Amino acid sequence: MLVGFTAGCTRMEKQVAYVQTDSIVYAVAETAPVHSPDSEDAADDPAIWVNYNDRENSLIIGTDKKAGLYVYDLKGNQKGFYPVGKVNNVDIRYGFPLGSGKKTDLVGASNRTDNSLVLLAIDPYTRTFTNLLPEKVFSSLTEVYGFSFYHDRKRNRYFAFVCAKDGNAEQWEIQPPIGEKTGMKLIRTFNFGSQTEGLVVDDDLGYLYAAEEDNCIWKIPADPEKDPLKTRIALSDSLNPRIKYDLEGLAIFKKNSKKGYLIASVQGNNTFAVFEREGENRYLGSFSVGKDVFDATEDTDGIDVTSEYLGEEFPYGMLVAQDGFNHNGDSLDSQNFKIIPWERVSALFSPNLERKGK
Ligand code: CA
Ligand code: CA
Ligand code: CA
Ligand code: CA
Ligand code: CA
Numbered sequence: 236m237l238v239g240f241t242a243g244c245t246r247m248e249k250q251v252a253y254v255q256t257d258s259i260v261y262a263v264a265e266t267a268p269v270h271s272p273d274s275e276d277a278a279d280d281p282a283i284w285v286n287y288n289d290r291e292n293s294l295i296i297g298t299d300k301k302a303g304l305y306v307y308d309l310k311g312n313q314k315g316f317y318p319v320g321k322v323n324n325v326d327i328r329y330g331f332p333l334g335s336g337k338k339t340d341l342v343g344a345s346n347r348t349d350n351s352l353v354l355l356a357i358d359p360y361t362r363t364f365t366n367l368l369p370e371k372v373f374s375s376l377t378e379v380y381g382f383s384f385y386h387d388r389k390r391n392r393y394f395a396f397v398c399a400k401d402g403n404a405e406q407w408e409i410q411p412p413i414g415e416k417t418g419m420k421l422i423r424t425f426n427f428g429s430q431t432e433g434l435v436v437d438d439d440l441g442y443l444y445a446a447e448e449d450n451c452i453w454k455i456p457a458d459p460e461k462d463p464l465k466t467r468i469a470l471s472d473s474l475n476p477r478i479k480y481d482l483e484g485l486a487i488f489k490k491n492s493k494k495g496y497l498i499a500s501v502q503g504n505n506t507f508a509v510f511e512r513e514g515e516n517r518y519l520g521s522f523s524v525g526k527d528v529f530d531a532t533e534d535t536d537g538i539d540v541t542s543e544y545l546g547e548e549f550p551y552g553m554l555v556a557q558d559g560f561n562h563n564g565d566s567l568d569s570q571n572f573k574i575i576p577w578e579r580v581s582a583l584f585s586p587n588l589e590r591k592g593k
Contacts, residue, residue, distance in 0.1 A: 280537025291546030479503025534559025
């Protein structure tokens with residue numbers, strides 16, 4: 236095959252040579268601890284809801300897998316609690332069209348109380364949630380575990396992926412609503428091989444990423460009409476000395492509709508691995524969240540990241556990471572979530588990782 240000089244050159248120019256200059260960032264805030272006792276592994280997965288009408292009043296939603304969903308402001312203060320069940324992972328999508336002609340943002344979660352899916356609408360003015368499912372949606376997986384939404388923007392269809400500890404996964408479609416209620420329909424099932432939890436979908440590029448905990452990160456087409464052919468992300472496995480299993484939460488930082496980063500929580504060595512979002516998902520480096528004003532982040536399960544401007548304190552968005560050991564002085568409190576401004580992560584590399592902001 237002939238590759239023209241110009242094409243080859245363009246491809247090379249696009250690949251920035253990042254050098255990692257530091258490997259530790261520090262949190263600027265932490266959320267209130269979850270209410271399950273400090274001896275329990277309870278906090279698990281966060282999701283950032285960007286309030287596009289009032290950025291500073293965006294929310295962090297965090298699961299307590301023994302109790303329900305917590306809601307925090309960007310300073311980490313608890314603003315609400317929804318005892319919806321033993322919700323493990325949580326995700327957000329925007330602009331779901333209700334039957335009434337209104338649109339709503341969605342909160343979804345995997346509920347291990349009764350092996351069901353949770354689907355809530357966010358009221359942007361009161362910043363409160365209401366149930367969208369008049370009838371419970373039960374999964375046929377042995378135990379629901381990971382969860383991610385997928386919004387197919389071209390066809391304006393909304394889906395949810397859920398996976399289990401045996402590696403099985405389901406894709407559900409949220410049904411056209413009647414009034415302000417909806418239902419969900421099972422579209423297809425597939426398998427990742429072994430215990431898989433962290434899921435994230437890149438809506439723009441059309442891929443589901445899944446963290447098979449003791450193996451690697453997989454990438455598959457999110458479109459249910461496409462073959463769920465799995466691609467293994469290079470250096471997301473034990474060939475990379477910076478990866479120590481388990482692989483846990485995944486999140487996507489979006490500079491724009493094409494570029495950005497895929498970030499993975501690497502639980503075995505308390506680090507976060509950064510991959511390019513585009514192309515072959517090149518591995519760029521790893522970092523940890525160290526002890527400074529707040530304690531370090533250890534044994535992290537879920538993470539979320541946004542590139543959106545969230546007010547003057549978070550002009551380039553933030554990374555939120557669950558902390559398995561929430562120390563406060565000499566005491567170990569119940570688990571919580573650490574909040575890190577994106578520019579601190581960005582500055583670990585030269586040139587800096589991309590920023591979006593205002
Ligand atoms: Ca844990
Ligand atoms: Ca796990
Ligand atoms: Ca800690
Ligand atoms: Ca987990
Ligand atoms: Ca703390």
